[in-house]
Amino acid sequence: MRKDDGSLNLKGEVTPLMQVLLKRRSVRKYGEGAASDDQVAHILECVDRFRQVAGFERSRIVILGDEPRFKAVIKAAMAGLVGKMNPWLALTRARHLILAGAVYPPDGDRAETELAIKQAAMTMQVAILAATEVGLATCWMAGINHDRVELEYPLADGARLIAISALGLPPRRIGVSWDAMMYHLVSKRRKPLEEIWMEERWSDL
Numbered sequence: 001m002r003k004d005d006g007s008l009n010l011k012g013e014v015t016p017l018m019q020v021l022l023k024r025r026s027v028r029k030y031g032e033g034a035a036s037d038d039q040v041a042h043i044l045e046c047v048d049r050f051r052q053v054a055g056f057e058r059s060r061i062v063i064l065g066d067e068p069r070f071k072a073v074i075k076a077a078m079a080g081l082v083g084k085m086n087p088w089l090a091l092t093r094a095r096h097l098i099l100a101g102a103v104y105p106p107d108g109d110r111a112e113t114e115l116a117i118k119q120a121a122m123t124m125q126v127a128i129l130a131a132t133e134v135g136l137a138t139c140w141m142a143g144i145n146h147d148r149v150e151l152e153y154p155l156a157d158g159a160r161l162i163a164i165s166a167l168g169l170p171p172r173r174i175g176v177s178w179d180a181m182m183y184h185l186v187s188k189r190r191k192p193l194e195e196i197w198m199e200e201r202w203s204d205l
């Protein structure tokens with residue numbers, strides 16, 4: 001690993017977290033097969049522990065895998081104009097979806113609502129990184145029909161849907177695909193971690 005790619009922490013060590021951060025890429029073309037129950041359980045355990053440590057009581061993560069529900073949520077996510085942003089989703093070989101939600105404050109306070117959304121996004125990223133850790137592939141999706149998904153699969157406690165991710169096996173090889181195109185167009189221009197890394201404690205913010 002190069003020294004200047006952000007893979008070393010302030011003490012010059014490569015941490016397991018940094019290895020996962022560097023390894024993780026968006027995948028839009030999945031391999032055949034499904035995440036195992038153990039892998040799904042690992043992701044949910046990481047999410048639970050993170051929520052507890054961070055005190056993010058308003059964040060919700062659901063992993064959907066059962067057939068009729070899974071297909072119905074994909075159809076809902078792809079409904080309307082906004083849902084056309086992810087054409088690859090219709091035929092995905094991923095067999096699970098991660099849904100991220102946030103319970104908004106009852107009084108509609110804007111700052112608190114924004115905080116709930118940020119916390120939900122951080123919780124989703126923990127799920128995404130935990131998936132990477134156990135060798136699974138993911139792709140954040142906010143280009144979806146949120147309202148239709150909420151109708152099809154209402155989240156507990158009236159949580160609002162923030163984003164979803166496909167969850168599946170990585171492809172055995174990346175050929176000519178939507179994935180390869182996105183990688184060349186966007187992902188390859190990823191900033192080095194050291195330009196975006198911030199070491200800070202949540203409690204100090």
Ligand SMILES: Cc1cc2nc3c(=O)[nH]c(=O)nc-3n(C[C@H](O)[C@H](O)[C@H](O)COP(=O)(O)O)c2cc1C
Binds near residue numbers: 027187
């Ligand atoms: C909040 C958020 C929403 C995203 N929505 C979509 C989406 O709707 N469709 C998609 O294909 N990728 C989506 N992405 C994935 C980005 O395109 C991807 O993260 C970016 O190209 C960088 O590539 P990388 O994840 O491989 O580093 C989203 C990412 C984030 C963080």
